[in-house]
Amino acid sequence: MANDLDDNRTHEAAPGDPAPLDLTADVVSLTAALCDIESVSRDEQRVCDAIESALEPLEHLTVTRIGNTLVARTELGRDERVVLAGHIDTVPLTVDPPNLPTHREGDDLWGRGTVDMKGGVAVQLKAALVAEPSRDLTFVFYEGEEIDSEYNGLLHIQQQRPDLIEDADFAVLLEPTGSIVEGGCKGTLRAEVVTKGIAAHSARPWNGHNAIHDAAEVLARLAEYQPETVVVDGLEYREAMNAVGITGGIAGNVIPDRCVVTVNYRYAPDKSEDDAAALVDQLFSGFVVTIKDNAGGARPGLDLPAAQGFVAALGVDVVAKQGWTDVARFAAMGVPAVNFGPGDPNLAHHDEERCPVPQLESAEAALLRWLA
Structure with missing residues (x-):
C-alpha cells in the first residue's frame, strides 16, 4: 500500500x-x-x-x-x-x-x-x-x-x-x-431581504418612515408562498421557504431606517443555484435582496x-x-x-x-x- x-x-x-x-x-x-x-x-x-x-x-x-x-x-x-x-x-x-x-x-x-x-x-x-x-x-x-x-x-x-x-x-x-x-439532498439558499426607511424621533414618526413596518409585506409574501413538492428520480423533495431571522432598529426612541429579514430557501435538486436565486429575487421584487450563501443540492x-x-x-x-x-x-x-x-x-x-x-x-x- x-x-x-x-x-x-x-x-x-x-x-x-x-x-x-x-x-x-x-x-x-x-x-x-x-x-x-x-x-x-x-x-x-x-x-x-x-x-x-x-x-x-x-x-x-x-x-x-x-x-x-x-x-x-x-x-x-x-x-x-x-x-x-x-x-x-x-x-x-x-x-x-x-x-x-x-x-x-x-x-x-x-x-x-x-x-x-x-x-x-x-x-x-x-x-x-x-x-x-x-x-x-x-x-x-x-x-x-x-x-x-x-x-x-x-x-x-x-x-x-x-x-x-x-x-x-x-x-x-x-x-x-x-x-x-x-x-x-436539497439545496439551501440564505438571503437577506432589506427594507429601507427614514430615521426620525419616535415621538414625531411623521418626520420619518418605518422600515420595520414595511417588513410586513416581506412576511406576507412568505406566508402566501406555496412551496413545491418536486419528484426527482422517483423521490419527493418538499421545498421550504421560511423567515429565519429579522433585525432592525438602533434605539428605543428612533424610527428604524432599515430592517433585514433573513430568508432560508430549501430547494429540490432539479434546480440550479441560479434557478433558486432567481426565484427568490422574483418573490421579493421591489426589495433589496442579497444572496448570502447558496449551496446546490x-x-x-x-x-x-x-x-x-x-x-x-x-x-x-x-x-x-x-x-x-x-x-x-x-x-x-x-x-x-x-x-x-x-x-x-x-x-x-x-x-x-x-x-x-x-x-x-x-x-x-x-x-x-x-x-x-
Missing part, C-alpha cells in the same frame, strides 16, 4: 496516543474505539493517524493523505467504481455529564460520535477488509465537516486532487439515516445501475433527503450520491447521543452483502 503524505504533516508517537484500531473486531467495538479517540473539528490528527495505520497492512488499497483526510482506493479493474465516505470529526463533547468514553446500555452504544458519524466510519473500515469487492472502491475519511466549509476535507480533495474521486460512478455518504437510504441518481444495485442489495426503504449534506459536494464533482448509515439523525450532536447496536450490525451486513 503506497502512501502519499501531506508534506506539512509530522507525527511522532506519544504516550497519550490511542491504542491501534483492530479492524477485525466487531463493528460495535470498532465504533467504540473510534469514538474514544477524541476528534473535535480541527483536532482530527490522532484519529486520522489511527485509521491510516489500520489501513496500512491492506495490500489491496492505495492510500493518499491530504492534511487529516485519507483516500484509500482499490485498483482491481472493475467495471464500476463507488465511493464510500464519512467524516472523522465530531462536535465538541459535553462536560456534565461527559459523553466520552463510550459505554453500553442495553442495545445502545452511548457517546459522542456514535451517531454522527463514527458508526458509519466503522462500517467503512469493515468494508475496507474486503480484498475482492464486486466493484472498485474509493474510501474517503475526511476532516472538518462540522465547521466552516473552508476546513472540509472533501473540499480539499476537490481543490487539490479531484482525480481521486471524479472517476467514480456513484457515492455513498455514511451519515446517520436510521439505516435507510436517503437519496440526494444533489440528484440521487437512482436511475443509474450502480445506485439501483445498491438499493436492491440493501433491501431497505428509500426516501428523499430533506436536508443538505456533503453528497452535494460529490454532485459538484459529477458523482451522484446517496446517504446511508446507522444512527438516528435526531440524536446527532445531542447530549444523549447513542446508536442502536442492531443498526450498526445491520448497516455492516447490508454493505458487505452489496460488495459480495
Whole structure:
C-alpha cells in the first residue's frame, strides 16, 4: 500500500496516543474505539493517524493523505467504481455529564460520535477488509465537516486532487439515516431581504418612515408562498421557504431606517443555484435582496445501475433527503450520491447521543452483502 503524505504533516508517537484500531473486531467495538479517540473539528490528527495505520497492512488499497483526510482506493479493474465516505470529526463533547468514553446500555452504544458519524466510519473500515469487492472502491475519511466549509476535507480533495474521486460512478455518504437510504439532498439558499426607511424621533414618526413596518409585506409574501413538492428520480423533495431571522432598529426612541429579514430557501435538486436565486429575487421584487450563501443540492441518481444495485442489495426503504449534506459536494464533482448509515439523525450532536447496536450490525451486513 503506497502512501502519499501531506508534506506539512509530522507525527511522532506519544504516550497519550490511542491504542491501534483492530479492524477485525466487531463493528460495535470498532465504533467504540473510534469514538474514544477524541476528534473535535480541527483536532482530527490522532484519529486520522489511527485509521491510516489500520489501513496500512491492506495490500489491496492505495492510500493518499491530504492534511487529516485519507483516500484509500482499490485498483482491481472493475467495471464500476463507488465511493464510500464519512467524516472523522465530531462536535465538541459535553462536560456534565461527559459523553466520552463510550459505554453500553442495553442495545445502545452511548457517546459522542456514535451517531454522527463514527458508526458509519466503522462500517467503512469493515468494508475496507474486503480484498475482492464486486466493484472498485474509493474510501474517503475526511476532516472538518462540522465547521466552516473552508476546513472540509472533501473540499480539499476537490481543490487539490479531484482525480481521486471524479472517476467514480456513484457515492455513498455514511451519515446517520436510521439505516435507510436517503437519496440526494436539497439545496439551501440564505438571503437577506432589506427594507429601507427614514430615521426620525419616535415621538414625531411623521418626520420619518418605518422600515420595520414595511417588513410586513416581506412576511406576507412568505406566508402566501406555496412551496413545491418536486419528484426527482422517483423521490419527493418538499421545498421550504421560511423567515429565519429579522433585525432592525438602533434605539428605543428612533424610527428604524432599515430592517433585514433573513430568508432560508430549501430547494429540490432539479434546480440550479441560479434557478433558486432567481426565484427568490422574483418573490421579493421591489426589495433589496442579497444572496448570502447558496449551496446546490444533489440528484440521487437512482436511475443509474450502480445506485439501483445498491438499493436492491440493501433491501431497505428509500426516501428523499430533506436536508443538505456533503453528497452535494460529490454532485459538484459529477458523482451522484446517496446517504446511508446507522444512527438516528435526531440524536446527532445531542447530549444523549447513542446508536442502536442492531443498526450498526445491520448497516455492516447490508454493505458487505452489496460488495459480495
